[in-house]
Amino acid sequence: LSTIRHMESQVKRLDKEIERMMKGFTQTLTSVKGIGPVYAAGLLAEIGDIKRFDDHHALAKYAGLVWTQYQSGEFEAENTSRMRTGNKYLRYYLVQAADAVRKYDTEYKAFYQKKYQEVTKHQHKRALVLTARKLVRLVHSLLRTNQLYIPPERRD
Structure with a gap:
């Protein structure tokens, strides 16, 4: 039990140090509610x-957030698997960030719910990975334009 407490305190120290170091960078990702400094x-x-x-x-x-294509002539399969290549650490951060963002952003919450209800198997995992793929567009845009994110309810 003391080892677990020690590890938790070390994680908190690392999180605080990461937060301190991120203040020195100019970036717009933290303007998205749910994406913190870590x-x-x-x-x-x-x-x-x-x-x-x-x-x-x-x-x-x-x-690694792309899916294989199965097609022959006019036929194109609906059920395809995600490619198992790519940067697994980037994929992890995108999926975890998508899970956090969907809790705060209405657009991402609605997208997640729609994808969750489309299938009966592996609902959460599938919806989360598809939401992460949607988040890729936002992350790319924010880093390219270097502008702050404005949630859909505050646009207009």
């Missing part, structure tokens, strides 16, 4: 220079 630091560390990626499709492919 997720933002992880995303920035794994993405590196956003100019390496031409568009959000390239970033999604780098993260």
Whole structure:
């Protein structure tokens, strides 16, 4: 039990140190409610220079948030599997950030609910990964334009 408490205190110390170090960076990811300094630091560390990626499709492919295509002639399969390639650490940060963002942002919450209700098996995992793929577009856009995020309810 004392080992667990010690590890938890070390995690808190690391989180505070990451938060302190992130204050020195100019970035817009933390303007999204749900993406804190730890997720933002992880995303920035794994993405590196956003100019390496031409568009959000390239970033999604780098993260491994793309699906295989099965087609033959006019037939195109609806059920396809996610490719098992890509940066697993970036994928982890995107999925965890998507889980946090969906709790605060109405647009992401509605998207998650829609995807959750579409299937009967693996609902949460599937909806979460698809929400993470949607978040890739936002992350790419925020890092490219260097503008703060405005939630849908505050736009207009």
